[in-house]
Amino acid sequence: KQWYQRRVRGCVASSNVRKRLSADQTVFYVYKGVKTFTYSKSYNILVTGGMDRLVRIWNPYVNTKPTAILRGHNAPIFYLVICDREQRIYSISTDKTIKVWDAQDHSQLCTIGMKSHMIVGEMTAVLYNPQTKALAITTDCLSILSLKESRSSSADATQSHMDPIYCIKYNPHFKQIVTACSSGMVKVWDAETGQHIFEYSNAHGTAAITSMIFDSSGRRLVTGGRDGMLRIWNYNNGQCLRLLKKGSNDEVTCIVHVTVSKNKYIVCVGWDRRINVFNDTTDSIHHEQQALPHWTEDKLRGHKEDILAVTANSVTNHLATSSYDGEIIIWSLVSGHIFCRFKAPAPDPKKPFSDIEGDAAVNSLVFLVNRGATRKAATLVACGPSGFVHFWNVYKGGKIMAFFTPSPEGTSLIAVNSSNTVLATGDSQGNVKLYNISDYCLEGTEKSPPPVLSQWKAHTSTIRCFEFITGLSTSELLLTGSEDCSVRIWTGKGHYVGTLGQAARWDIADSETFAHPRVPRDILAEPLTIPDQVKKTFDHPSNLLDLSRDSCLKVDFNESELGVEVDDEDRGARLRHLKHKPDPKSHDGPSMYHSLPCFELTDIPPSRGAPNIGSLDPLSILDAVEIESIHTEDLQATLKPFTPKLGRRSTHRQLSTTLKVFEAASNMKSIFK
Numbered sequence: 001k002q003w004y005q006r007r008v009r010g011c012v013a014s015s016n017v018r019k020r021l022s023a024d025q026t027v028f029y030v031y032k033g034v035k036t037f038t039y040s041k042s043y044n045i046l047v048t049g050g051m052d053r054l055v056r057i058w059n060p061y062v063n064t065k066p067t068a069i070l071r072g073h074n075a076p077i078f079y080l081v082i083c084d085r086e087q088r089i090y091s092i093s094t095d096k097t098i099k100v101w102d103a104q105d106h107s108q109l110c111t112i113g114m115k116s117h118m119i120v121g122e123m124t125a126v127l128y129n130p131q132t133k134a135l136a137i138t139t140d141c142l143s144i145l146s147l148k149e150s151r152s153s154s155a156d157a158t159q160s161h162m163d164p165i166y167c168i169k170y171n172p173h174f175k176q177i178v179t180a181c182s183s184g185m186v187k188v189w190d191a192e193t194g195q196h197i198f199e200y201s202n203a204h205g206t207a208a209i210t211s212m213i214f215d216s217s218g219r220r221l222v223t224g225g226r227d228g229m230l231r232i233w234n235y236n237n238g239q240c241l242r243l244l245k246k247g248s249n250d251e252v253t254c255i256v257h258v259t260v261s262k263n264k265y266i267v268c269v270g271w272d273r274r275i276n277v278f279n280d281t282t283d284s285i286h287h288e289q290q291a292l293p294h295w296t297e298d299k300l301r302g303h304k305e306d307i308l309a310v311t312a313n314s315v316t317n318h319l320a321t322s323s324y325d326g327e328i329i330i331w332s333l334v335s336g337h338i339f340c341r342f343k344a345p346a347p348d349p350k351k352p353f354s355d356i357e358g359d360a361a362v363n364s365l366v367f368l369v370n371r372g373a374t375r376k377a378a379t380l381v382a383c384g385p386s387g388f389v390h391f392w393n394v395y396k397g398g399k400i401m402a403f404f405t406p407s408p409e410g411t412s413l414i415a416v417n418s419s420n421t422v423l424a425t426g427d428s429q430g431n432v433k434l435y436n437i438s439d440y441c442l443e444g445t446e447k448s449p450p451p452v453l454s455q456w457k458a459h460t461s462t463i464r465c466f467e468f469i470t471g472l473s474t475s476e477l478l479l480t481g482s483e484d485c486s487v488r489i490w491t492g493k494g495h496y497v498g499t500l501g502q503a504a505r506w507d508i509a510d511s512e513t514f515a516h517p518r519v520p521r522d523i524l525a526e527p528l529t530i531p532d533q534v535k536k537t538f539d540h541p542s543n544l545l546d547l548s549r550d551s552c553l554k555v556d557f558n559e560s561e562l563g564v565e566v567d568d569e570d571r572g573a574r575l576r577h578l579k580h581k582p583d584p585k586s587h588d589g590p591s592m593y594h595s596l597p598c599f600e601l602t603d604i605p606p607s608r609g610a611p612n613i614g615s616l617d618p619l620s621i622l623d624a625v626e627i628e629s630i631h632t633e634d635l636q637a638t639l640k641p642f643t644p645k646l647g648r649r650s651t652h653r654q655l656s657t658t659l660k661v662f663e664a665a666s667n668m669k670s671i672f673k
Contacts (some may be wrong), residue, residue, distance in 0.1 A: 002296060004304060006269075009194040013408070018335065022187065023160075025345050026060070026061070026063050027063060028046075028048065028058060028063045028334060029063070029358060029570075030048060030050055030052075030056065030175055031050075031052050032052045032396065033050050033051060034049070034050045035049055035050045035051060035076055035078065036048070036049050036050075036077055036079055036080050037049070037080065038082050038244075039060075039080055040082040040084055041081075041442060042084045043084065044059075044060065044084065045057055045058065045059070045060075045067075045082070045101060045103075046058040046060050047080050047082060047089060047163065047594065048076060049076075049077025049078075049080050049082075049091060050076065051076045051166050052076075053067070053071075053073045053074060053075060053076060053093070054069055054071060054073075054077075055070035055071075055073070055077060055080070055089070055091050055101070056068075056069055056070075057069075057070070057106065060063075060522065060633065064546055065192065066104045069106070069466075070089075070091070070106060070504050071098075071100055072098065072099055072108055072111070073091065073097060073185075074093070074095065074097070075093040075095035075097065076093060076094050077092070077093055077094075077128065078092050078093055078094045078123060078616075079091070079126035080092075080166055081128040081284060082103065083103075083128075083133075085126070086133075087102065087103045087104055088100055088101065088102065088103060088109070089101040089102075089103050090128065090135070092123075092135075092137075092380060093124055094123065095136075095195040096102060096112070096113075096114050096117070096119055096123060097111065097112070097113050097114070098111070098112040098114075098117070098135070098145070098416070100111075100112075103501065110143075110260075110402050112344070117143070119139060119143050120139065120140070121139030121140040121141075122139060123137060123138070124138050124139065124140055124406050125137075125138045125549055126138070131428075132146065133146065133147040134146040134147065135147075144437060146636060152196055154391075154644055156236070156347075156623055157168060157486075157520075157522045158486060158499040158501055158502045158520070159436040159484075159485040159486055159501060160179060160187070160485060160486050160500040160501040161181035161183075161185060161187065161483075161485050161487075162181070162183070162185075162485060162488040163181040163182045163183040163229075164181060164184070164461075164464065164482075164483040164485060165180075165181055165465065165481035165482060165483070165485060165486070165487055166180055166182055166208060166456050166464055166465065166481075167179070167180040167208055167209055167210070167212035167223075167465055168180075168212075168465045168466075168467050168479050168481040168484050168487055169212050169213065169214060169221075169467060170191065170467050170468075170469050171214055171218050172470070172471055173218035173219075173401065174192070174218065174378035175191050175192055176188055176189065176190060176197065177190075177191050177467075177473065177479065177487070177500065178212065178221060178235055179190040179210055179481065179500065180203070180223065180485050181209070181211040181485070182208040182209075182290070183200050183201070183208065183209065184201060184203045184204050184205065184206070184208060184209055184225070185199060185200075185201045185203075185223075186199060186201075186203050186209070186223070186233075186235065186238070187500075188236070189487075189500050190234060190302045191469065191472060191489075191508065191666045192472065192502055192507070192508045192509075193505045193506060193507065193508070194489075194498050194499075194501075194502065194505055194506055195505060196500075196501065196630055197230060198236065198237075198238070199607060200238030200321045201268060202231060203225070203231065203233070204225030204226070204227050204231065205225075205227060206452050207225040207226040207227035208225060208226050209223050209224070209225050210224055210225055210226055210251060210252055210253060211223070211224040211252055211253060211254050211255045211445055212224070212255070213255045213256060213257050213270070214215065214257070214268075215232075215257055215264070215266075215280060216257060216259060216264060218285055219234075220232050220234065220235075220241065220530075221233040222232075222233040222257065222266055222370055223255075224252030224253075224255050224270070225251075225252060226244065226252075227249060227252045228248055228249035228250050228251060228252060228270070229243060229244065229245060229252075229277070230243075230244035230245075230246070230252065230255070230268055231244070232244070232245055237484065241285060242284075242287060242288070242289055242494060243288045243289070244266065244267065244268075244288075244289050244291070245288060245289070245290055245291070246272070246274075246276040246278075246291045246375045247272075247276075247290070247291060248269075248272045248470060250270050250271035251270050251271045252270040252271040252308075253267045253269060253270045253271065253306070253307065253308050253309070253564065254268065254269050254270075254308065254309050254310045254311050255267070255310075256268075256310050256319075257280070258312045258314065258319070258333060259269055259314060260317060260333050260334060263343050264279075264280040264281070265277050265279060265280055266278040266280050267276065267312070267319065268310075268319050268321055268533075269307035269308075269309075269310045269321055269614055270306070270307060271306045271307075272462040273296060273302065273303045273305065273306060273307055273323070274293075274294055274298060274299075274302065275294065275298050275302070275305070275307075275308075275319075275331070276291040276292075277292045277393060278291055278292065279292065282588055288600070291603070295331075295336035295337075295381075296336070297336060297337050297338055298331075298336065301328070303323040304323070304325065304327075304328060305323040305324040305325040305327070305494075306323060306324045307321050307322070307323050308322055308361060308362060308363055309321065309322045309362060309363060309364050309365045310322075310365065311365040311366055311367050312333070312367065313367040313369055313379070314369065315369055315372050315373065316340060316372075316373050317332065317333040317334050318330055318331065318367070318394070319331040319332075320335065320365050320367065320394075321365075322361075322363075322365050322382060322384070322489050323362070324360070324361045325343075325360050325361075326343050326344060326360035326361065326362055326384065326385045327341060327342075327343045327362075328341065328343065328344075328362060328365070328382060328392070328398070329340065329341045329381075330380075330394050330398075339394070339396050340394060340398050340408055341398065342392070342397065342398025343384070344362075344385055344388070344390050344400065344403070346383075346385075347386065350518070353359055359385055359386045360384075360385040360386070361384055361385060362382050362383065362384035363383050363384050363413065364382070364383035364384070364413050364414050365380065365381070365382055365383075366380070366381045366415065366416050367379060367380055368380070368381065368416065368420045368437075369420065369613075370391060370419060370420040371420065371442075373394075373395075373504065374442075374446070375391075375395040376392035376394075376442070376443055377393065377394055377401075377441060377442045377443070378401035378402065378440075378441035378442075379392070379393065379394060379395075379425065380392040380393075381416065382412060383411050383412070383413060383414040383425075384411075386410070387405055387407070387409070387410030387411045387427075388403050388404065388405050388411070388487065389404055389411060389414060389423075389425065390402075390403045390482070391403070391440070391441045391446075393441075394442060395569040399443075401441040401444070401445050401446065402440070402441050402445060402446035402447070402449075404449035406425040406427070406435075406447075406449075407425070407427035407431055407433070409427045409428050409429045409431075410427060411425050411426070411465065412427055412428055412462055412463060412464075413425070413426045413463055413465065413466055413647075414426075415466035415467070415468065416437070416468075417468040417470065417476055418468065418470055420437070420438075421436065421437060421438040422434055422436065422437065422468075422476070422492070423435040423437045423450065423451065424468070426458075426462075426463030426464070426466060426480065427462075428461075428462040428522075429457075429462075429480060430457055430458055430459030430460050430461055430462070430484070431455065431456070431457050432455065432456055432457075432490070432494070433452060433454075433455040433476070434454050434455070434478075434494075435449070435451065435452055435453065436451045436452075437450050437452040438452055453492065454492065454493050454494045455494070456490070456494035457521075457523055458480045458482070458488060458490060458510055459480065459482035459483075459484050459486065459488070460482075460484050460522050460523060461483035461484040462481050462482060462483050463481070464481055464482060464483060465477065465479075465480075465481040466478065466480060467479040469489070472508045472509075473508050473509055473511075475492050475493075476488055476490060476491075476492050477490065477492075477497065478490045478491075484522070486499050486500075486501075486520075487499065487500040487501075488500070488520070489539070491514075491516075495514060495516035495517075496514065496515045496516050496517075496518060496519050496520065497514045497516070497649065498514065498515050499520065516556075539567065545575075
């Protein structure tokens with residue numbers, strides 16, 4: 001009874017809440033109401049959609065009239081989202097039609113109907129993930145629509161694959177580079193010259209290759225895909241030697257090859273949340289091979305979320321795995337027991353990690369094997385959560401020795417060289433940073449990041465894979481693969497060597513054949529790499545009228561803003577790209593009618609009236625003209641002094657009649673003569 005009375009008093013109190021004053025709120029009146037809305041802080045616009053099938057764009061401070069109305073939907077608007085980076089507006093109606101709009105000029109870019117995405121059933125919820133650029137739509141099932149951006153096909157943008165790069169590996173035994181993309185295509189390249197050697201497609205059918213590793217001998221290639229299978233290849237001829245099945249069709253996210261007491265194993269992890277171990281033997285005559293039984297402690301106390309990364313330490317026989325919820329578990333490869341487990345805390349206790357956005361995920365793990373079993377030093381480096389790089393000491397129950405964030409965009413991948421002295425990080429904008437970690441976290445905790453050796457922009461999209469190359473030249477090289485479909489080679493100082501697939505060959509032992517000091521053309525054309533001084537020059541189209549190519553080359557660049565050295569030819573290419581780039585359409589300026597040129601009109605003299613042809617005496621005119629040489633042209637010249645009498649506005653018919661009269665008169669006079 002007391003509980004019921006408290007509920008009644010609470011309801012009465014809530015009904016008596018004071019309303020907000022009209023001066024403290026802005027009300028937008030929309031015909032037939034608003035069903036969904038979204039707000040962009042960077043553009044400072046409010047987008048609404050409702051039952052009238054119209055998408056309205058509002059200025060938050062002006063509620064009387066929308067700034068733009070987007071028409072095209074045939075059903076009520078169900079979901080809206082604004083992508084600030086891509087400058088796009090996505091709208092979804094209840095008939096499951098998806099439309100993409102340009103946030104700048106409000107034009108419709110494309111329409112995706114039911115016949116394209118094949119999603120059936122009634123929509124209940126829609127969510128857009130800006131990190132993966134995908135729309136999740138729930139009906140009777142969950143559907144994911146990924147945004148696949150069109151790639152430039154110009155000669156300036158060299159592509160190694162036709163699809164985004166997912167894996168790259170370097171084979172030091174044969175000095176070859178193996179790359180794999182999302183379509184299942186595997187390509188083999190010569191690392192010394194960049195020449196394409198061999199390729200084979202559909203390695204995992206229609207599924208993408210998500211992970212790749214060489215065995216200890218370097219002769220066989222192990223790939224894992226989204227179909228949940230592992231395949232062992234003779235990568236030189238594309239022959240599948242063995243098929244490894246782990247018991248489920250869940251995606252494989254990472255593979256590692258380990259050796260324990262002269263026994264070789266292939267360990268893979270993925271969305272099945274289990275550690276799958278396969279014997280790597282060549283004695284079996286069967287084409288298919290099943291995984292070993294799961295560790296008991298893995299089934300009882302293992303990961304509760306999808307496992308994203310795995311790495312091994314051959315010195316201490318430890319295996320490290322990380323999951324989507326940010327948990328890291330250290331395993332013993334000998335017994336299969338848990339050595340320790342830990343999780344990184346949130347930087348701000350008031351703002352915990354969001355599982356929906358994936359802030360807590362640890363995407364990559366690397367063991368510092370050369371530090372051995374040093375109990376005072378950090379031996380494990382983790383990428384995540386929330387884009388932070390953490391250095392862990394696994395011998396103290398998972399103690400954080402240092403953490404820092406290399407990029408405000410969030411770090412997507414890390415890698416270390418063979419000597420464990422250089423740490424490479426990559427972010428979603430294609431930026432690369434190299435750190436000197438030779439003496440970092442050896443004796444205790446560190447409060448500052450390690451010293452930066454070099455940094456540069458390697459790609460225009462997210463970097464998906466790293467690989468260090470040693471033994472080919474005097475310095476270490478870095479392989480980078482990105483979603484922009486290119487694989488590039490760089491020196492440790494950020495000097496550009498070349499892109500796999502380009503026409504020009506290089507000699508890895510001769511630095512004169514490198515592309516340095518040039519950089520890839522797509523990076524020069526990237527708006528994020530253009531210095532602020534040049535951006536101000538090209539803000540208005542009127543500034544381009546006085547710019548010639550010679551004057552463009554005189555613009556002072558600050559190479560430190562780019563992180564690369566730019567020569568005169570590439571600088572001219574950048575400015576030519578900006579000069580010839582079409583300006584975005586704007587509906588806010590003057591219309592075509594107001595842009596028409598105007599000219600002054602001369603005064604028209606008043607009309608002189610109809611000519612009096614009867615008052616003319618043709619015979620008197622012919623007296624002064626020699627009859628033998630008279631022609632039509634002569635008649636016109638003779639009549640020229642009398643044009644005022646004929647009037648300036650005489651018609652062609654009147655003039656022709658006059659000429660006929662003169663011809664008849666001339667004939668009569670010749671007869672009389």
